Amino acid sequence: MSKEVRVNRRIRAPEVRLIDAEGKQLGVYIASKAIQMAEEQGLDLVEISPNANPPVCKIMDYGKYKYELTKKQKEAKKHQVVVLVKEVKFRPVTDDHDLGFKVRNMERFLEEGHKVKATVVFRGREMSYREGGRKVMDTILGMLQDKAVVEVPPKMEGRQMTMILMAAKAAKKHEPAKPKSPPPTSAPKEAPQAKTE
Numbered sequence: 793m794s795k796e797v798r799v800n801r802r803i804r805a806p807e808v809r810l811i812d813a814e815g816k817q818l819g820v821y822i823a824s825k826a827i828q829m830a831e832e833q834g835l836d837l838v839e840i841s842p843n844a845n846p847p848v849c850k851i852m853d854y855g856k857y858k859y860e861l862t863k864k865q866k867e868a869k870k871h872q873v874v875v876l877v878k879e880v881k882f883r884p885v886t887d888d889h890d891l892g893f894k895v896r897n898m899e900r901f902l903e904e905g906h907k908v909k910a911t912v913v914f915r916g917r918e919m920s921y922r923e924g925g926r927k928v929m930d931t932i933l934g935m936l937q938d939k940a941v942v943e944v945p946p947k948m949e950g951r952q953m954t955m956i957l958m959a960a961k962a963a964k965k966h967e968p969a970k971p972k973s974p975p976p977t978s979a980p981k982e983a984p985q986a987k988t989e
Contacts, residue, residue, distance in 0.1 A: 803823050803839050805839075805846055807823060837850075877909050878898075878907070898936065936957065
């Protein structure tokens, strides 16, 4: 908890808006009277809304309240997914073996659920050979065609060409659901007419 919760005698306000243990609002009380009421029940007076005027306090078991609060925070943290962007650097003259090795690393990062930033770094006169960087990007896409989709297409940023990829299965989750089209209907067949004689 980042902010300390005031309990019992640590509550500074002279008056508080009081809520009892069942959640019923009792109105405005002098703080000392509210503390006395809480102590008579064997509970604590906890300031739950310090910025209100007067502050809102509730009669409750502070230990239990604190436990529930930390439990909720841990649960929220557990369900939080952290997606990192991993960067893999190339040169426009990267040979096939190194390229294959780095692409396998990219594949592993994608399987772990991370996004991958492919960066082709141009040095010196290589800036005039941007097609080489584009070929590297195309090769990467070819090697990862069924495992990754392009989130940010290749673009030049200073002396670097960058592209961001995400796992193909993650991209499917983010796609809006396509409405199902009704099956094609064939023209209704006319019933054969009976001959009348």
